[in-house]
Amino acid sequence: MSRLEKLRESWMHQAHLADAADPLKWLRAHFHIPEKDGRPVVYFTGNSLGLQPRKAAQYIAEELEAWRTLAVDGHFQGKRPWYHYHTFFSEHLASLLGCQPQECVAMGSLTANLHLLLVSFYRPQGQKFKILCEQNPFPSDLYAFWSQARFHGYDPQEAVVELPHNDMAEEEIAQYIESLGDELAVVVFGGVHYLSGRFFRPGPLVQAAHRVGAFFGLDLAHAIGNIPLTLHDDEVDFACWCSYKYLNSGPGAVGGLYVHEKYGGLRDIPRFEGWWGTRSDTRFLMERSFDPAPGAQAWQLSNAPVFNMAAHLAALELFSQVGIEALRHKSIQLTGFLEQGLDQLNEALPHRSFSLLTPRDPALRGCQLSIIFEDEETGQRVFKTLLSEGVVVDWRQPRVMRMAPVPSYNTFEDVARCLCSLADALVL
Numbered sequence: 305m306s307r308l309e310k311l312r313e314s315w316m317h318q319a320h321l322a323d324a325a326d327p328l329k330w331l332r333a334h335f336h337i338p339e340k341d342g343r344p345v346v347y348f349t350g351n352s353l354g355l356q357p358r359k360a361a362q363y364i365a366e367e368l369e370a371w372r373t374l375a376v377d378g379h380f381q382g383k384r385p386w387y388h389y390h391t392f393f394s395e396h397l398a399s400l401l402g403c404q405p406q407e408c409v410a411m412g413s414l415t416a417n418l419h420l421l422l423v424s425f426y427r428p429q430g431q432k433f434k435i436l437c438e439q440n441p442f443p444s445d446l447y448a449f450w451s452q453a454r455f456h457g458y459d460p461q462e463a464v465v466e467l468p469h470n471d472m473a474e475e476e477i478a479q480y481i482e483s484l485g486d487e488l489a490v491v492v493f494g495g496v497h498y499l500s501g502r503f504f505r506p507g508p509l510v511q512a513a514h515r516v517g518a519f520f521g522l523d524l525a526h527a528i529g530n531i532p533l534t535l536h537d538d539e540v541d542f543a544c545w546c547s548y549k550y551l552n553s554g555p556g557a558v559g560g561l562y563v564h565e566k567y568g569g570l571r572d573i574p575r576f577e578g579w580w581g582t583r584s585d586t587r588f589l590m591e592r593s594f595d596p597a598p599g600a601q602a603w604q605l606s607n608a609p610v611f612n613m614a615a616h617l618a619a620l621e622l623f624s625q626v627g628i629e630a631l632r633h634k635s636i637q638l639t640g641f642l643e644q645g646l647d648q649l650n651e652a653l654p655h656r657s658f659s660l661l662t663p664r665d666p667a668l669r670g671c672q673l674s675i676i677f678e679d680e681e682t683g684q685r686v687f688k689t690l691l692s693e694g695v696v697v698d699w700r701q702p703r704v705m706r707m708a709p710v711p712s713y714n715t716f717e718d719v720a721r722c723l724c725s726l727a728d729a730l731v732l
């Protein structure tokens with residue numbers, strides 16, 4: 305038996321043992337898994353769009369029913385009155401974010417929320433005008449930072465500073481933050497970097513930002529539902545996220561935002577406001593003064609988009625049923641198995657064709673592993689082979705392939721199938 309055949313056998317064997325021992329294996333049945341050629345695909349792109357929870361359709365249907373039968377009364381009657389709809393999310397989100405329920409709210413969309421938060425937390429004055437982010441952030445975030453700087457009359461190229469490297473150690477990043485000193489107005493990092501999958505643990509970075517009088521915020525697009533967070537205790541000032549990635553809430557689904565307790569209920573903080581940001585008990589008095597709702601809810605503008613939020617609720621209930629800690633436990637094993645297989649594959653091949661872009665320390669990553677190919681042609685060929693064999697991964701220019709085994713619906717066998725397909729493609 306060739307070395308690669310032995311590897312294939314051992315991956316499958318290990319996977320079957322691990323799946324049999326997995327206490328969360330029941331969870332997969334709560335999701336719709338797409339098929340290719342009559343077989344469930346290996347879905348490793350939950351970092352782009354999570355799979356549909358089976359309960360989502362029922363929850364949306366219930367709201368259609370309420371609209372059909374109650375019409376305007378649905379705001380205050382029925383199983384989940386729409387007037388209070390956003391409040392049904394707070395406990396679920398708080399347990400994922402590590403914050404108090406009042407510090408977070410399901411609302412808006414990620415980039416829009418980032419702008420709303422920057423209105424409150426990017427208040428450049430004179431020479432204190434810089435925004436620091438990680439190196440090569442997600443483009444939408446960069447567009448938000450640039451346009452905010454321009455809006456305040458600054459040159460975006462001068463105002464927006466990127467970290468020199470994303471593989472800097474935490475102490476080095478903290479030192480870099482402090483080196484910007486009085487010029488630094490705000491730090492906004494992607495919690496998990498979308499390309500490399502590196503997790504920026506906020507704790508030490510927040511302290512560094514605060515030491516130079518800067519606010520600290522996070523874009524949690526790739527972190528929420530992936531890694532347990534402790535935003536409140538870390539004293540993160542603000543954060544936003546989307547819910548269609550690891551939160552499995554559907555394309556373009558509602559996002560959310562967090563603001564630390566110390567800013568909740570403030571009347572004088574700069575903020576773009578709307579009627580849903582006022583206290584719910586006095587809202588319909590239609591007063592001419594803005595009476596802020598407690599906590600993060602004061603940042604809300606509009607009433608809840610209920611159909612889209614119904615899927616979000618179905619998805620979050622599953623998270624609460626399982627608990628993020630249990631998911632993280634499986635996630636570390638699942639991703640560790642993939643990492644080990646990738647290393648074995650590289651060793652078995654005559655020459656190295658890819659290397660890992662993601663940190664090897666599980667504390668510095670979520671479920672995603674990114675590999676970078678030595679040459680683009682091989683990478684493209686491997687990517688296409690995987691897709692043709694029903695292994696759904698994604699490709700980012702120039703030479704990066706991202707694979708995200710998600711603990712809620714992926715199995716160890718999925719990882720073994722992915723490794724076998726990689727082996728097929730690379731020995732060609």
Ligand SMILES: *Cc1c(COP(=O)(O)O)cnc(C)c1O
Pocket residue numbers: 413414415416442444445494498523525526546
């Ligand atoms: C996915 C993602 C976005 C997408 O923004 P939307 O406003 O939801 O379209 C933005 N930033 C980061 C870091 C992302 O990963």
